[in-house]
Amino acid sequence: MLRAVDRLGARVLAAGHYAGFLLAFVYLAFKMLWVGRRQGMPEVARQTLLQVYFTGVQGIVPVCGLAVVTGVVAVAYGLGVVQPLAAVEGLGHLLVFLVLWEVGPLLTAGVVIVRSVTAIAAELGVMRVQRELEALEVMGISPILHLVTPRLLGGLAALAALNVVFTALALAAGVATAAWLGPVAPEAVWLAVLSALSPQQVGLLAAKVTIGGMAVLAMACYHGMEVEASPTEVPVAVSRAALRSLVLLVIWHAGVSLGVLASGAAWPWGAR
Amino acid sequence: MALGGAVTAPPAPAAVLRLSPHVAVAVEGSPWEIEEVEAYAGQWLLFAPAGDSGGVDVASAVARVLATLAAPLQGAVEILGQDPQRLSYAQMQKLRRRLGLVQGWGGLLSNRTLRENVALPALVHGLPGGGEAGAAADRLLAKLGLAPLAEARPYQADRTSAWRARLARALMLDPGWLVLEGIGDWTPGGSAAWSLLEQSVDRGAALAVCLSRPAPAFERWLRGRGGRVVGCRPVAAEVTGEGEVQR
Structure with a gap:
């Protein structure tokens, strides 16, 4: 029994250390924007835009596909179950809750994990093995500023944009499905969606997406840079980054949702 | 006196x-x-x-x-x-x-061409006497016989050419x-x-x-x-x- 408590305590401490390292890593990445402001900022901006392209532009097709499927399924389900019970307001709430609040951010971040977290961890790991990070260091060029900061900023901007695209497309697909399948007027669904949204919800959603996205991108960079000298460490770093970021993302999203539900703030189904 | x-x-x-x-x-x-x-x-x-x-x-x-x-x-x-x-x-x-280090192997950034690799220190820190980083990189590459490989990626260069590119990069800021x-x-x-x-x-x-x-x-x-x-x-x-x- 005592040993189990010891083991649990050790794991909790290790998780705390890990979270501390990640926080310090993110802090350093943003601090370097100021400290290294005279160290080739156009290059940093170029790398940031490249990351927006890799994460956002190249990831838009799977996100669009997932958005359409989610919107159609949510409304089909809503018309079958919710609408007879709670009329069109219930459908609006369901769309906001499912698409905007839960499934959208989770699926979008999932696409980013599959596409970018793995790619970033692998790229940085290979750079470490190929002594490219060492070359940057010896040139007096900060690898944090020139590799990590652009990936965090660009990845985060792309993730936010993908969330907006996902939400817009899923809602549009949902409204179109409602018009096609049921007796519900599209305008009524739009109005129901808009009335189910509050500025407080949008703020909370932005925080949820931003903090979760920052965490997964930081994990990608951290595990990539953790590689030391052997090429065999790269696949380990990639799988560790992907798995840990997925677990953290689900825990974070579930924690925020449960916290919001428990506090009653921005209750997605309307006032309790 | x-x-x-x-x-x-x-x-x-x-x-x-x-x-x-x-x-x-x-x-x-x-x-x-x-x-x-x-x-x-x-x-x-x-x-x-x-x-x-x-x-x-x-x-x-x-x-x-x-x-x-x-x-x-x-x-x-x-x-x-x-x-x-x-x-x-x-x-x-x-x-x-x-200071400049010419690594024995590796070290060239694989997502950049040889020209971009050589120009990088000057792009970030500026050239000691001023001037354009790309042009200075071109001059160094030409002196080392690497002009035809300027737009090649590091994996496309043989070992000797890669070493010369690392040398050019190390010399870029006149260490x-x-x-x-x-x-x-x-x-x-x-x-x-x-x-x-x-x-x-x-x-x-x-x-x-x-x-x-x-x-x-x-x-x-x-x-x-x-x-x-x-x-x-x-x-x-x-x-x-x-x-x-x-x-």
């Missing part, structure tokens, strides 16, 4: 490199000591095992310490008048702008302290790469070549230029987990 005035001796030239006695570096887990040495502008140095290296990569370990990438296990290393161990990160970056980890392009009798190195030393840089197994021809050539061979030898001691040497 002012007779009777105080006569002051000209200031002694500052050492580019100063290694205290018993500087030790970790070579694959074992400590190796480097001879005490002071090097000045315009000087050539060869760091090599004083006997058989036993197949271990002494050159990399020594080059990393000489290029501020690793700390010595013991002893003090002073580069361009500064002890890297006592510098803040910002001060270290300033120091690193004044005062140059460290070569191994030799990728050694042609007794001269080559474009070695002419550039000689010019750099003639302009006042000090240059260290780190080799695990130096060729006798190279040693002769170096001594012919007034260069010095600095010996490294293994120490009968252990490196503790904290990176200290226990004799």
